[in-house]
Amino acid sequence: MLDFSRGHLRSVIPVAALAVSLGAAGCSVDDGAGKSAVPSGEKITIGFVNGNRVQFHTCLQRALQARAAKKGVEVLTANSAMDPGRELSNIDDMIVKKVDVIVVQTVNIDSLQGGVARANRAGIPIFLTGVASGVDRSKILGAVVADVEQVGRSLGAWLVEDTGGRPAEVAIIGGAPGAAADLMTGAFKKSAGTRADVVFEQPAFWQRAKAQDVAENLLQARPRVRYVLVQNEDMAFGAEAAFRAARRTDIKILTNGGTAEGVQAVKSGRFAVTVSNTPKDIGEMAVENVVALLRKEPSAKKFENVPETVVTKDNADKAPPYCV
Template identity: 25%
Template sequence: MQRVNRISIAAGLVCFCLLIGCKASTTTDEPTSESSEKPKVALIMKSLANEFFSTMAKGAETHHQQSGQYELVVNGIKDERDVSRQVALVQEMVASDVDVIVIAPADSQALIPSLRRAIKAGIIVVNIDNKLDAEMLRKEGLQIPFVGPDNRAGAKQVGDYLATHLAEGDSVAILEGLQTSENGRARKAGFEEAMNEAGVKIVDSQSAEWEMAKANEIASSMLSEHTEIKAILAANDSMALGAVAAAKSVGRSDDLSIVGFDNIAAVRTAIRDGKVLATADQYGDQLAVYGIETGLKLIADENAEVADVETPVDLITKETLDAK
């Protein structure tokens, strides 16, 4: 592609300048004559109100400052469910003539048409966090690498650990993410697999759409309707914190086990305080970095294989936190 060749030549010029002592700025608002030599990367995330994504943005900005080899534009939406705004952001980045879009899609299918247009415009697209629908990508004839963890395996680790604190026949409930998001479905499947293997009954499972307030409301209802519930498995940490608030409101703080997924700071505190049992760490501060590095590699070599990259996901408990 001509676009990629121009970027490769420009990247070579930047390296030559650095070798002879030229100093390049790492800021995104540097002069056009200098910044035009660098690839321009757009990071498009979900809700920046969610600590996980604000951590992701900070990690990307730190990497950008340390690298100095590309420009970075960071975007996010206010609401996890605002798919139309995320579609508009993709269109804005295409119009801005970026070279790479690294996206954590709010919906696994709805973003694909706009991303197809971005690819046709010569932009490299990298998918992080929430995997785009594989069947729809095949139908569209698109190859978009997914850079992220195995969400099902991560959720199963959390579920397996929870099972060691339960007895066969105990009852639990699940707070699901958005049902149109692949990572939400994968985490639910991992939780279900762990509970089924342990002989634990799932008596209720509802979507709280990744939101803390909605999780509080739904978990309160679950605990009132099913007083036998011994644990709540939340597909992200925001919902786990909502479940913590619900448990407190119905007087179940001491005998209800709650697990989450993401390892945000507030949940680490809750784990140390005994309010949350466990979570999964998918290294949110590095997740966008992994995607950016993949995009830069594809720019550097237009013949590089477009392949998925599995990133780490680890179980976090009080024991693992105390060991650090």
């Protein structure tokens, strides 16, 4: 997996200096959009605070950087490595560096509130990628949203159709509690309804090896399970390896991602279904929308959902590209 950590901005800022830089930056920004438009001839600098280094996040960063380069936009990067405290520190670093906008792929929605407040106090607009639920939308510049709740609803609806509405034991192997994983799980359960009996639920923190361990535990605890929601494809490959080793080819894996490997797994029957809402689209749309919003162009979109495709064997050949 590619590692973009060389752009990781973790400058050591004295507490007093940081307090001065935050306090002197001006009054709060109620609409999250900054004080005035950035003129068309003036260069824009984006501070991108990424949440992790798994495939989704590296592809998101690649797409954002590639589209920014095409538009003459500078990008400074930092990675929070799934640590909410580090995310807040990275946002502070971007404030000190006086970027024009901070784009955040958040680790945790609850902890993000503090980062949004600090950016508001500094007069620097903040823009979100991936999720925006639970954030006061008047306090941010905007967001490009991969609607994880819609992913959950789509997979729940697929499950109902596949079972014909009959009762089924279902397991969930989740990501990291506290952000997208919780939203997807809640929507999936609601969409699948009471006929889907969720008998096992455990996080694997977006890690393939951890998901394999969790899947092995699942087989011991609930051997009659027939459907497993695995919240991203990397984890799904780990779970599938555990099922294959146990000769449980009857278990259907429902997952999310749309990677080339994931789509191929759908074609071959290793996965039953996946949902594609690609980081390529998220990164490209984020740059386009950020620039338009900062320049106050008439075409600017404050909030926009990333297109979603439910991928099965029937349409796998038409799945959109995942990465740049």
